[in-house]
Amino acid sequence: GRYAEVEMVDPGQLVVEELVRSRRCVCIMQRWGGKREVMYTAFRALGNSVDYVQVCDSDTKLDPRATVELVKVLEANERYGAVGGDVRILNISDSFISFMSSLPGRGAPPCQSYFDCVSCISGPLGLYRNDLLQQFLESWYNQKFLGTHCTFGDDRHLTNRMLSMGYATKYTARSRCYSETPAQFLRWLAQQTRWTKSYFREWLYNSLWWHRHHLWMTYEAVVAGAVPLLRGAQLWDVLWVLLCVQLVACVKALYACWLRGNARMLFMSLYALLYMGGLLPAKYFAIATMNKSSWGTSGRKKLVGNLMPLLPVSVWALLLLAGLGVTIYQEAQADWASPVKQAELGYLFIGLGVYLGDWAAAGRRAGHYRVQV
Secondary structure, three states: OOOOOOOOOOHHHHHHHHHHHHOOOOOOOOOOOOHHHHHHHHHHHHOOOOOEEEEOOOOOEEOOOHHHHHHHHHHHOOOEEEEEEEEEEOOHHHOHHHHHHOOOOOOHHHHHHHOOEOOOOOOOOEEEEHHHHOOOHHHHHOOEEOOEEOOOOHHHHHHHHHHHOOOEEEEEEEEEEEEOOOOOHHHHHHHHHHHHHHHHHHHHHHHHHHHHOOHHHHHHHHHHHOOOOOOOOOHHHHHHHHHHHHHHHHHHHHHHHHHHOOHHHHHHHHHHHHHHHHHHHHHHHHHHOOOOOOOOOOOOOOOOOOOOOHHHHHHHHHHHHHHHHHHHHHHHOOOOOOHHHHHHHHHHHHHHHHHHHHHHHHHHHHHOOOOOO
C-alpha cells in the first residue's frame, strides 16, 4: 500500500487555537521564556484568523484610541506592513533617570516614518499585518546570532523582517501609550546595553535590505551605527570635546523647547552626562558581548540583582581616572607662568563656569517644574 507522512498536531495546541479564535479575551499560562516566547505562542494560536496583530508590554497602558489610530494607518495603504505609536514614560517622577528617559529620542521615528522606513516598531505599541507576519514567523522565532539563540531584540527583528519583504514601516503620534522605564541607574544601564546589543546585531541584518528602501534609511543607519573612537589627548583637548558635546546638547534642547513649546525639553541638555558617563561605555561593552544573551533587565518592581552593568562603568571610570592622573602629572611639570599656560588656565575656568552654570540653571528650572502624568 501507499504510505504518506502525516504531521501530528498537539491536541493542546488545537484547544488553544480554538479558544483564541472563539473568545474575546484569553489568558494563556506558560513557562517563562521571555517576551519572544509569549509573542510566538499568540501568533501561532491566531494563525490567519485576523487581519492585524497588535503587540504591547505587560506594563503598557493604552490610550483609548491607540488601536484605532494604528489601524487607520495600515488601512490607508496596502504597502504599509507595520506601524508604531508614541510610547511615553509612565513613571516620570520616580527618579532623575526615568525623567531623563522621557525626554530624548522622539525625533527619529517621525523622521523615519516620512521616508517609510521606521527602524524599530517599539514593543509597547505596534501593529502588524498578520498575513505578512505569518510568512516569517518561524524565522523570526528561531533567530540566531553567532550560533546563539536570540532572546531580546524581538521588536527590532520583527520590524526588520517586515522591511526585508519590501514593505514600509510607519509611525503615528495620534496613537499613544504609557510604559514604565527603569528608575535605577544599574537597571537603566542594563536596559541600554541590551538595546545596544540588539541594535548592532540588527544593523547587520538591516544592511541587506537598504537597496529596497529610501536612501535615507542607508544614510541614517551609517551615521547612527558609527561608534566614537577614543585616542590619547591632552587634558585641554578632552575638555574641549566635552564642552562641544554640552554645547550641541544645549542647542538641541533649545530647539526642542521652541518646537514643542515646552520648557521641560531644556533638560535634554543634561542627557550628555548620562551618555558620556554610562551609555558610551555600555556601547563598547555591548559590542564586545553581542552574542551573549544570558542577562538583561529584571522585573521592574524588583531590586537590581545583576551587577554586570557595573563592569563597563567601572572599567571606564578606572581608565578615565588613570588618564586624568597622568595628565595632571604632566601638566604639573609644565611652566604655568608662561603666557600660553595662563591663557589655557583662563579658558579652563571659563569653560568650567559655563558648564556649571548650565547645571545651576537646570536646577532652578527643576524647582519650578512638577512632573505629572
